[in-house]
Amino acid sequence: MVQEASIDSADDSAANSTLTASQRTALATFRAVTSIASDADALPHLTATNWNLERAVDHFLEPAASSPSTPNDNGAPAPPPPTTTAVANPNPRPFPRWLLALTSPLRFVWSLFSGLTSALIRLFGTGPNRAIEAAPGATPSARFASFFDARYGTSHPPFYLGPYFSALAAAQSNLQFLLVYVHSESHRLTPRFSREVLCAPSLVTAAEPMVFWAASVSQRDGAAVQRALRAPALPFLAIVAPPSSRVSPDADLALANYGTVLAVRAGFPALNGGGDGAAAWVDRVLARHGGILVAARQQRDERESARLLREQQDMEYAAALEEDREKERKAQEEQDRVEGERERLRGLEVRRERKREALGEEPEKGPGVASVVMRLPDGSRVGRRFEKANAMEVVFDWAEVNRVDIEKASLVTTYPRRSLRYPEDADMTVEQAGLFPSAMLLLEERSDE
Structure with missing residues (x-):
């Protein structure tokens, strides 16, 4: 460098x-x-x-000075202009001194007048640049749109009221081309181009499938776009395809990808045919390059279909996994329940055996002995004698030895009717429970009431 x-x-x-x-x-x-x-x-x-x-x-x-790589109206690269070489005369003929002396006052007056005029324009804001910046709007694009509407009318393609890269990102997101207009209020062709081309109903209709962005060369975005898209002349109209990579709305103007220029209309040829000519140009470009959008839409649809399929498969897999987990949980619960029941029954058998041994020998008949008969759930009966002073816990142990689950069943006397429960009534005596001198016990399922 x-x-x-x-x-x-x-x-x-x-x-x-x-x-x-x-x-x-x-x-x-x-x-x-x-x-x-x-x-x-x-x-x-x-x-x-x-x-x-x-x-x-x-x-x-002039359009002839355009870059050889700039596309022409039909969207194809323009042929290079004929090469002409213009070199300054190494020995230019000097002006006669008497002529310079004669024109010096005129040149001084003209320079003074030009300087004063420029200073007044900058001071009082009477130029087009100041008029654009003075227009209402929160952003430069909105101010340019207000200025253009006030000067040329509102019958034009709707402006995108944001920076260039926001418009490019919107076109990329919606799979559209970007129609770009670079404006110069001081250019002699601008008023005619604005009224006859941009405000033509035919161009408004033709531009509907695209995002339309415009700015003045006096604005930072407009000047940057004019340089980046290599506008050969003004007024400048271009159709731009967004880049394949994601566009950031906050991209650096000096480093970002401005997209691919598909076709341009610039300078005096941009007026050819008026709005109908511009509309026909738009239709030709869309017909020629529309396959880009078709392929992009197809790729997006394929990606969306693949995404939806993955989501559906993930949901189905998650549901099947949850169903399997639920089955495993229930199976584990059932297994734990069965195992717990087995442990309980084994413990019950051990406890019954111990209680059978603890009961000892049945007392002989006598004045202090009660005779108790118990009807079992299968209809059979068992009987035993107890000392009237024995605690009811001994009777409950005897019932449990005969496979009665005393934690779930009550011992009920027939007359007078009385329900005896374990362990609530375990401490009272046989006589206090009303089983002396004899009693018939029935089994009744306990309730929590």
Whole structure:
């Protein structure tokens, strides 16, 4: 980069060494207006127009000066323009001194008038740039839209009221092309182009499938887009395909991908056919490049179908997994229940055996002995004698030895009817329970009431 800058500087010095003071002034003004990088690039335009500054600017903006890589109206790359070489005369004929002296007052007055006019425009805001910035709107795009509507009417494709990269991101998200318009209020073709082309109903209809974004070259976005899309002349209309990678609305203007220019209409040829010509141009470009959007929609539909299929498969898998877990849980619960019941029964058998041994020998009949008969659930009867002073816990143990679950069943006397429960009634005596001298016990399922 340092070497290239040195070469440009050397070329500029060589080009300026043979120029007169007025030519150097014209050269500096021309570079300021056109933003040309070097004197060597600017000189051909000035020499081709015999150093007429206004004609040189028009020569620079003519469509023939467009880049060879810029697409033409039909969307195909334009053929390169014929190469012409214009070199400054190394020994230009100086103006006669008497003529310079004679025109000096006129040139001074003209320079003074131009400077004052420019200063007044900048001071009081009477120029088009100030008019755009003074228009209502929260963003530069909104202010330009308000300015354009006030000056040319509202019968045009609807403006996207946001930065360029937001419009590009919207076009990418909606799988649309972006229609770009770069405006210059000071250009002589702008009023005619705005009214006859942009506000034509046929173009409004043709532009419906696209996102429409516009800005002035006096605005930062507009100037950046003019440079990035290499607008060969003004007014400038282009159809842009968004890049395949995701577009960030906050992208850096100097580094971001502005998209692919499919076709342009610029300068005086942009007026050919008016709105109908522009609409036909849009239709041709969409017909030629619409396959890009069709392929993109197909890819998006395929991705969406694949996503939905994955989601459905994931849901089905999750449901099947949950069902299997529920089955496993229930099976484990049943297994635990059965195992617990087995453990309980084994423990019950051990306890019954111990209680059978603890009962000891049945007492003989006597005055202090009670005779108790118990009817079992299968209809059979068992009987035993107990000391009337024995605690009812002994009777409950005897019932449990005979396979009565005393935790779930009550012992009920027939007359008078009385329900005896374990362990609530385990401490009372046989006599207190009403089983002396004899009693019939029935089994009744316990309730929690």
